[in-house]
Amino acid sequence: MNIDQLTIVKAKEGLKKKEFSSLELVEGYFKNIKKKNSQLNAFITLCEKEALLEAKKADKLISEGVKKSLLGIPMAFKDNFLTRGIKTTAASKVLQNYIPVYDATVVDKLKKAGVIILGKTNMDAWAHGSSGEASDFGLTRNPYDRNKVPGGSSSGSATAVASRMALAATGTDTGGSIRQPASFCNVVGLKPTYGRVSRYGIIAMASSLDAIGHLTKTVADSALLLGITAGQDKFDATTSPSPVGDYLKNIKKSVKNIKIGVPKEYFREGLEQNVKSKIKAALKEFEKLGVKVEEVSLPHTEYALAVYYIIQPAEVSSNLARYDGIRYGLGRKMFAGEAKRRIMLGTFTLSSGYWEAYYLKAMKARTLIKEDFDKVFKKVDALITPVSPTLPFKIGEKTADPLKMYLSDIYTVTANLAGIPGISIPAGFVNNLPVGMQILGPHFSEDLLFRLAYHYEQKTEFYKKKPV
Amino acid sequence: MTFKTFIGLEIHIELKTKAKMFCRCAADYFGHEPNTHVCPVCLGLPGALPVPNKKAIELTIMVGQALNCQINSFSKFDRKNYFYPDLPKGYQISQYDLPFCKNGEFLNVKITRTHLEEDTAKLTHLRLDGKEVSLIDFNRSGVPLLEIVTEPDIKSSKQAKGFLKKLAQTVRYLNVSDCNMEKGSMRLEVNISLGKDRLPDYKVELKNLNSFRFAEKAIDYEIKRQRETLEKGEKPIQETRGWDEKRQRTFSQRTKEEAQDYRYFPEPDIPPIRLNEKEVTEIKNSLPELPEEKKQRFIKVYRLSEYNASLLTENIKTANFFEGSASLAQKEGIETSKIANILNNRKINISKISTGKFVKDILDEKNKVQIKDQDLDKIIKKVLENNQEVVKEIKKGKEIAIEFLVGQVMKETKGQVDPNHARSILREKIKSA
Numbered sequence: 001m002n003i004d005q006l007t008i009v010k011a012k013e014g015l016k017k018k019e020f021s022s023l024e025l026v027e028g029y030f031k032n033i034k035k036k037n038s039q040l041n042a043f044i045t046l047c048e049k050e051a052l053l054e055a056k057k058a059d060k061l062i063s064e065g066v067k068k069s070l071l072g073i074p075m076a077f078k079d080n081f082l083t084r085g086i087k088t089t090a091a092s093k094v095l096q097n098y099i100p101v102y103d104a105t106v107v108d109k110l111k112k113a114g115v116i117i118l119g120k121t122n123m124d125a126w127a128h129g130s131s132g133e134a135s136d137f138g139l140t141r142n143p144y145d146r147n148k149v150p151g152g153s154s155s156g157s158a159t160a161v162a163s164r165m166a167l168a169a170t171g172t173d174t175g176g177s178i179r180q181p182a183s184f185c186n187v188v189g190l191k192p193t194y195g196r197v198s199r200y201g202i203i204a205m206a207s208s209l210d211a212i213g214h215l216t217k218t219v220a221d222s223a224l225l226l227g228i229t230a231g232q233d234k235f236d237a238t239t240s241p242s243p244v245g246d247y248l249k250n251i252k253k254s255v256k257n258i259k260i261g262v263p264k265e266y267f268r269e270g271l272e273q274n275v276k277s278k279i280k281a282a283l284k285e286f287e288k289l290g291v292k293v294e295e296v297s298l299p300h301t302e303y304a305l306a307v308y309y310i311i312q313p314a315e316v317s318s319n320l321a322r323y324d325g326i327r328y329g330l331g332r333k334m335f336a337g338e339a340k341r342r343i344m345l346g347t348f349t350l351s352s353g354y355w356e357a358y359y360l361k362a363m364k365a366r367t368l369i370k371e372d373f374d375k376v377f378k379k380v381d382a383l384i385t386p387v388s389p390t391l392p393f394k395i396g397e398k399t400a401d402p403l404k405m406y407l408s409d410i411y412t413v414t415a416n417l418a419g420i421p422g423i424s425i426p427a428g429f430v431n432n433l434p435v436g437m438q439i440l441g442p443h444f445s446e447d448l449l450f451r452l453a454y455h456y457e458q459k460t461e462f463y464k465k466k467p468v
Numbered sequence: 469m470t471f472k473t474f475i476g477l478e479i480h481i482e483l484k485t486k487a488k489m490f491c492r493c494a495a496d497y498f499g500h501e502p503n504t505h506v507c508p509v510c511l512g513l514p515g516a517l518p519v520p521n522k523k524a525i526e527l528t529i530m531v532g533q534a535l536n537c538q539i540n541s542f543s544k545f546d547r548k549n550y551f552y553p554d555l556p557k558g559y560q561i562s563q564y565d566l567p568f569c570k571n572g573e574f575l576n577v578k579i580t581r582t583h584l585e586e587d588t589a590k591l592t593h594l595r596l597d598g599k600e601v602s603l604i605d606f607n608r609s610g611v612p613l614l615e616i617v618t619e620p621d622i623k624s625s626k627q628a629k630g631f632l633k634k635l636a637q638t639v640r641y642l643n644v645s646d647c648n649m650e651k652g653s654m655r656l657e658v659n660i661s662l663g664k665d666r667l668p669d670y671k672v673e674l675k676n677l678n679s680f681r682f683a684e685k686a687i688d689y690e691i692k693r694q695r696e697t698l699e700k701g702e703k704p705i706q707e708t709r710g711w712d713e714k715r716q717r718t719f720s721q722r723t724k725e726e727a728q729d730y731r732y733f734p735e736p737d738i739p740p741i742r743l744n745e746k747e748v749t750e751i752k753n754s755l756p757e758l759p760e761e762k763k764q765r766f767i768k769v770y771r772l773s774e775y776n777a778s779l780l781t782e783n784i785k786t787a788n789f790f791e792g793s794a795s796l797a798q799k800e801g802i803e804t805s806k807i808a809n810i811l812n813n814r815k816i817n818i819s820k821i822s823t824g825k826f827v828k829d830i831l832d833e834k835n836k837v838q839i840k841d842q843d844l845d846k847i848i849k850k851v852l853e854n855n856q857e858v859v860k861e862i863k864k865g866k867e868i869a870i871e872f873l874v875g876q877v878m879k880e881t882k883g884q885v886d887p888n889h890a891r892s893i894l895r896e897k898i899k900s901a
Contacts (some may be wrong), residue, residue, distance in 0.1 A: 082515045095514070102508055104515055201508075201515040208736035237519045237738050315736060318547055321558020322512045326604075350549070350731035359733060 003028045003164050004466055008073055008221040011167060015062060015072050022062065022072025022116065026055040029074050029118055033165045040141045042159040044079045045087050046119040054116045061114075069228060071114030076166035078157050079120040080127055080203040081107050086117065090203045091135040092125040094323050094334040104201025105233045106170065106212055113228050118166055121156030126320065127177055127205040128338045129153050130408035133399055136336055141395070142184060143467035144434055148392040151181030151408075157215045158185035163467055168216040168225060174205045175308055176387070176412025178213045179424035183387035183436020186426045186462060188453070189215045190222045191412075193443050194419035195240040197226070198233035206315035209308075209416040217463050219425065219454040223247035226446060245447050251454045256290035258452065261380035265301035266411050271389045274430040279386050282427045282437050282456065286384070289455050296380060298372040301414060303365045308413040309406060310349050310362035317346025341402065370418045377442040382452060385411050387424045387436040415440055423449045426462035434462075469699055471662040473691055475628055476620035476671075478657040479635065480613050481645045482587060483527050489586045489612040490518030490561065497590075497607035498651055510610035512556025517737050520545070524584060524612035525568065525741065527644045529751050531614060532569025532582045534638050534758055539748050543568050545584075545735040550728065553602065554588040556609060561586050564732040566740075574638075575631050578619040587611040614645070620659065620667055625687035628658070629680050637759050641784050649679050656683055661704070662694045670703060674718060676710040686711040690718050762787055770794055770804040779812045785819075786811070792823035800831055844877075844885060848893055851876045852901070862898055870894060 001020040014020050030048050037043055051074065058072035077083060080090045082100040084107075089095040103111065111117075124134035132140040132155025140155040142148040143163035150159045157169035158181035171178035173191035182189025190213040197212040204210060212229070216222045230244040262283065267276060283293050320343055325331035335343070349358035376383065388408055398405040415422040420443055427437035437456075441449050457463065488495045491509035508516035529539055546564035562585035572579030589609040593602050616635070622628045636647035636654060647654040658674040661667065672690060677683040689711075694704045709718040734740075757765070759781050766777040766787075780790045790811055794804040810816070810830060818826075851873055852859055861869045870891060877890045 088514070090514075098514070100514070102513075199515075200517050203514045204517075206736075235519060236517050238517075238736075314733060318549055318559055318731075318733070321549065321551065322514070322556060324551070324553075324558065326553055327511060327556065328513070347731065350733055352729050352731075355731075355733075 001025070001028060003032060006164075006167060007218045008070070008167050008216065008224055009218070011073055012070075022055040022058040022074075023052065025072065026051050026074050026116060026118070029164075029166060032163070033118070036143075036163050036165060039146065040143055040159050040163060040165075041138050042122055042140055042156040042163070042165055043076070043119045044089055044091060044122050044135075044137050044156070047086060047117050048119075050086075051116050051118055058114060058116065068112075068114035069224075070110065072116065073114065074116045074118045074167055075110065076118050076121045076157060076160045076169040077107065078123055078154055078170050078172060080123065080172055080205075081120075081170055082201040082203070083107055083117060083120065086120065088120065088203070089137070090126050091123045091137055092334070092336070092339065093136045093330065094325075094332075095329045096136070096334075098329050100201075102201060105198035105235060106229045107201065109228055110170075110225075121154070121160055121166075121169055123155055123157075124153035124177075124338070125336055126203070126316070126339050127153040127172055127174060128316070128342055130176065130180055130405055131393070131395075131398065132156070132159075132181070133395065134336070134338045139395065142392050144186065144432060145392065147395060148433065149184065149395055149397075151184035151388070151392065153177040154181045154189075154215060158182055158187055158189070161185070161187045161215050161217060168214055168221055170212070170214050172202060172205065173211045173213055173412075173416065174209045175312060175416050176409040178211075178215060179387050179412050179422055179436070179438060180408060182215050182424040183438075184392040184434060185215075186429075186434035186436075186465065186467075187215050187217060188219055188222045188426070188457075188463070189213065189424040189436075190226060190446075190449075191415060191422045192226060192230065192446055193240075193421045194416075195238050196421070196444065196446065197229045198231075198236040198239050200233055200235035204315075204319045206312040207319060208315060209312060211416065219423075219450055219457050220248060220251060222423070223251050223446075223450040223454075230446075240444070242444055247447055247450050250447055251450050253451055254290070255286075255451055255455050257292060258382070258448070259292045259294065259380040260286060260452075261294060261296035261376055261383045263296050263298045263301065263376070263383055263385060265298055266385040270407070270410065271386060272391065275386050275389065275391065275435055278428045278430065278435040279384065279437055282460075283384060285456055285459055286452070289459070291452070293384075294380065296376050296383070298369075298376060298414070300365065300368045300372050304369055304414045304417060305406065305410050307362045307365045307369065308409070308417060309345070310358050311366065311417075313342040313346035314350050314359055315346065316342045317344075317350065338402075366417050369414060373414075373418045373420055373440075373442070381441070382445070382448060383440040385438045385440065387411060387438045391430055391433045391435065411438060419443060421446050421449055423453050425453045425457060426460070428460070428462055429465065432468075469664075471664060471695055471698060472666075473623050474620035474661050474663060474667050475622035475624075475687065476659040477616075477618045477622065477628065477631070478659070479616040479632070480655040480657075481531075481616070481639060481647060482653040483524050483612040483614055484643070484645050485521055485523045485527065485612055487521055487523075488610040489521050489524055489584070490610055493610065495611045497605075497611060500607055502603070502605035502607060505607040506609070510556070511606055512558075518561055518735070520738055520741070521612060526751055527612075527642070528568045528582060528584045528614055529743070529748065530642050530755060531616070531639060531644055532572065533752050533755060534642060535569070535572040535574045535579045535582060535616070537569035537572030537579055537582055539569055539743060540566055541743050541745070541748075542566065542740060543743075544740040545738045546732045547735050548585075549731040552588070553604060554591050554609075556589065556606065560588065561735055561738070562615075575634055577621045577631055580617040580619055582614065582616050585613050585615060587613045620661070625684040625691070628687055629684045632656070632680055632683065634759070637782065641756060641759055643756075649677075658683060658687060660687060660690050660694070662691065662698060668703075670706045672704060672706070673708045674711065675708055675721065682711050682713060685716065686718055689716070693718065756784075766790075770808065772805060772808050776805070776808040776812055780808060789818040789823060789826075793827050796823055796827040797830070800827065802827070802830060802834065806830070844881070844890070844893065847877060847880045848890070848897060851880065852894075852897060859898055859901070870898075
């Protein structure tokens with residue numbers, strides 16, 4: 001068993017062929033965690049005792065011939081996924097001792113599929129942040145360069161998968177919180193279509209934008225997981241009844257003659273030259289695969305970040321109101337700076353006298369951004385853009401300037417505003433730092449995104465380059 | 469000086485659904501152990517999401533239709549943000565600009581809107597172990613709550629009371645709520661102001677009105693209080709006042725110097741609700757006969773007086789009992805108006821008797837009377853002839869002797885006649901003889 005080379009698909013094979021046991025697998029990951037986590041700080045809570053126990057149970061079931069799609073596979077969960085009996089903090093001191101009484105729907109589904117929980121990963125508190133520095137339990141470091149940020153808010157999940165401390169990890173993406181850290185850490189990050197995966201039991205950030213996804217080493221692993229987590233949930237009224245495809249099975253289908261649009265608005269000033277050249281190189285690879293590439297326009301892109309920073313804090317201000325310390329958790333005085341900033345921003349834009357000028361206007365602009373995508377997807381099947389305008393930046397570089405930090409999300413917030421799916425996949429390295437590429441598609445086009453990403457990944461195999 | 473009175477009502481009615489508004493906990497909370505009908509959703513735990521109860525939406529539309537409202541084909545839920553310990557999420561899910569029903573009219577009072585929201589938890593303030601504490605019972609948290617808002621069209625306490633009674637009656641007919649003011653399944657806020665000819669720029673909100681009677685008294689008191697203030701050349705303060713039953717007066721609870729800003733915005737956890745015409749029509753067709761229609765039908769079909777029809781249609785149980793009895797009675801040749809009279813005059817406890825037994829009793833009584841009709845005259849004539857001495861005594865003033873004659877009649881008829889009836893006929897015959 002070579003943990004460095006393992007993916008979920010390979011681990012499944014290995015367990016099936018009895019090359020190794022689930023116990024060995026879990027022990028292997030805890031060995032890596034013990035070696036690396038003190039430096040990287042990817043986990044808030046570790047569940048070693050329980051995980052070893054679960055692994056033994058899984059091995060017993062495997063020996064009895066029980067078949068479950070992820071039986072004995074260890075995963076990490078972002079700490080805003082409620083896990084029954086396991087402390088769930090959203091990386092905020094407000095919930096530092098909170099132990100949930102129920103599992104999030106996604107946690108429940110993965111547990112039923114046989115997944116073993118290794119631990120809960122670090123994040124920017126309440127998922128507010130793009131660097132992993134805003135955790136109340138210490139920042140997370142980028143495994144490819146420990147002086148750089150891993151991206152955020154799913155910072156611990158990206159770091160854990162990249163540094164081989166977990167086979168895969170869950171994440172949430174409200175404005176890029178899965179895709180951007182995936183891009184910074186050379187892993188695959190999926191933000192599914194809004195309504196594809198249940199939000200029930202996941203600590204809400206901005207309800208109309210939150211998408212529930214995961215970070216994996218490969219595209220195939222991502223497709224495999226979505227096949228389990230996707231689907232309508234009677235506990236989430238915004239989930240869609242549209243059928244869940246067999247994403248993994250379709251992944252190898254040819255991508256020849258598929259039309260990809262390159263939105264020109266995503267390649268203007270602000271985009272670092274070395275990131276741009278990596279994306280351009282990736283487009284050349286796609287052309288070699290028989291994909292047709294053309295330039296397109298999404299004219300309202302320039303308003304996206306402003307719209308996002310009105311709607312998102314408005315919903316945040318309301319969603320955080322329940323943390324009053326009366327029924328559970330500590331009091332409001334435990335909220336840290338970024339949460340307070342967003343509560344104040346949101347409360348302001350929803351106040352009478354300002355509501356029309358900010359919230360209502362932002363909602364109208366949001367519709368225009370959606371319509372941009374509707375129009376462009378009549379011409380092309382998918383879009384390719386950068387994930388982040390910059391390479392992973394230095395720890396501390398942007399913490400003093402929230403506006404600069406917010407700009408990290410400029411290419412990712414549009415998908416959340418429009419509710420469309422997006423996937424971030426490794427697209428190479430600049431100075432040994434990972435660069436990610438984003439593929440966007442129409443609502444419920446995850447199938448196509450996986451196919452495009454898979455064929456590119458098979459040609460390039462950037463995922464094989466592990467951190468030093 | 470004369471002033472016009474403007475009264476508008478805000479009525480909250482708890483819907484009688486099995487489950488709560490946004491989760492599957494039992495909605496029935498009255499008299500249950502505190503915090504036993506709760507779940508992550510109605511406790512406002514992290515990650516919990518609301519899923520609307522379709523039945524509650526249907527019931528809301530039923531009420532809206534009974535109040536002659538327009539039904540919005542596109543409506544949505546909104547968040548009303550404010551902090552209070554009885555509100556676990558820090559916001560109440562309500563409806564702001566697109567309620568399910570709007571622009572209705574009921575008893576000549578315009579209905580502004582009828583919308584759906586969730587009830588709050590129940591706070592109890594008490595002294596426990598020497599400390600003042602507030603206890604929270606979340607059983608009520610998330611119970612579906614209908615809000616009906618009227619225009620300030622009501623002119624008097626009497627009209628307000630009449631409106632409320634009729635509204636409660638209608639809602640009970642729909643089997644949507646018990647509308648019990650004491651148990652809190654119907655709650656009332658009254659907005660009241662006085663103006664020379666048009667609605668003035670202030671209003672006083674009356675709360676804590678736990679019965680129709682209190683509401684009536686509070687309105688009367690408030691009209692008088694506001695008139696006296698205005699007559700002094702002052703303007704009444706815009707405020708919330710409560711009713712003090714002991715002292716028979718309203719008292720200031722809270723002055724509204726600045727309207728609270730609820731920061732409404734569309735509830736992102738619940739997609740907007742589209743109702744097509746077919747669904748609305750289906751709900752409309754499922755409406756039961758409402759009290760007024762029933763009353764008119766009773767008058768027409770059963771030839772009842774307005775008075776009898778009103779009494780019989782006061783609640784649906786009595787109305788159904790009457791109709792059941794009437795159809796049985798018609799087969800036996802008993803007039804339906806007689807059934808109505810007996811039901812109304814004799815205060816029959818309909819929960820303790822079946823319609824069959826009720827009609828049979830009437831029939832038995834009638835049969836007794838029938839003997840009289842055919843033969844009683846002859847029998848009485850015979851008894852009088854055979855007892856002429858007794859008749860003379862009675863005529864002289866020995867009233868009590870009539871009982872002997874009654875006994876004779878009973879004997880002759882084998883007890884098949886009502887002795888009171890026999891006595892009165894005997895008296896009449898003796899008088900006129």
